[in-house]
Amino acid sequence: MRIALIIEYDGTNYHGFQYQKNALSVQEEIEKSIYKLEKRSIRIKGSGRTDAGVHSLGQVIVFDTNSEYSLDVFVNALNHYLPEDISVKKSYIVRNDFDPRKHARSRVYRYVIQRSKTRSPFLKNRVLRLSEDLDIEIMSEGASLFLGIHDFTRFTTPEALRETTPIRNILRSEITPDGEFINYVVESNAFLMHQVRRMIGSLVDLGRHIMSLDDLAGMIDGRNEIVSNSLPPYGLYLDKVYYDGMFDDDVARDYSKVSMVTSDKGI
Template sequence: MAVRRLALLLEYEGTRYSGFQYQKNAPSVQREVESAIQRLTGEQVRIAGAGRTDAGVHAAGQVVAFTTEAPYECRSFASALNHFLPEDIAVRQAREVPLGFDPRRHARSRVYRYTVLNREGRSALWRRFAHTVYGLLDAEAMRVALAMLEGQRDFAPFAGPLGGRRSTVRRLYRTAVWREGEVVRLEVEGNAFLPQQVRRMAAAVLRVGTRQMSMEEFGALANGGRHGACQWMLPPAGLCLVSVNYPGLFFEET
């Protein structure tokens, strides 16, 4: 049987998982997907993911890839695999890709979105998908602050533990902040992100929006250069990996 490589477009609710990456004694998205593939095909595979989302972080467009000898057509493979996955993980689409395809190294950009619920009183429906802020929230000030981070720069002030020496220079291609009634969304697109970077950036921008930090203070923090200078970090529930973009690989809009 011919060996081929498949890429899967995944969505998942990260609430009950320790993150995407496999962990020996904790539930992970990777463990569930690999287990489902084994139950479907009889093969033991190791999937590679585009992004290692943290515990509690969601995804609407995570991309994973693996090699297989399974003869399924892509559409039927996605449908069949969903039968073996838990309800909080779903395969949206499957695509055949070159054998050398690496979903992390070959990604051109990643898009993350953080959702803030701005209202008086807590929400039962949004609690697993948004961070709630009570009182004043200036979305326009947040938009201006977040835009200051666009371009290539050292994001060390917004980095969490790195686990070794590595470059903290990244590029943000695009930022956006907008309000939809009680919901304020922050979106960033970049070539790659450091551990906890998006949640720390969102936390600092949120302090500008609640007038706990001036624009000048935000600029000084962003340009300070000291690793972990931003000590604030928003909870994981509001964060979602929206999409991962590749040259020459397109998933259909659904």
């Protein structure tokens, strides 16, 4: 039997989602909790990798089991064994060939910026605080330039380009102001390493008026040699992974959780 779990985590203390030999990962903690329940080692599969310090509201993982525990037992028991910065939100029985990475229709990421002259200790490692004013209108115009199929060579790392094509299809790219916060929401079938952090980095440069819309357009279509700056990982959230006909009732709906994080300083 194959079980799918919706996982929420604070990525602050982890070197990313994927297992690493010499550093603590979210995957390692989940597999340790499954071992404590199942009394055997089980390797999980995730819907995608998140970098060190990146958070998730809707990571999807699967594993195979011969046990007869109920879905509620998987949620409650694994949460008992997991550290407090990782939580199982929902469990499902899925078909045996379901692959959370290969079968994903799209992924939604969100980057959260706080516009404030002073820091909030409750938002440490949750948002990127910028003290200067940003031009939201031009940032929104810039976000729309990403829509469609483009070559994102200027928005990733040389290492990533050795492993995959830089062509990606951006389905949604929106700047949404919410009081002192700015949410950048972007959806695609797949993302390159650091792509979202570099995309929002270029939009922040637009908002600071140190980059023009023509500069950004030239980065997207390859007319210039400008390389985007990458913003810190701690403002980034994997919001949700979409599948055809699956997990539509998932708790990690767009906007809901991050709005709670930012609305009352995370409390």
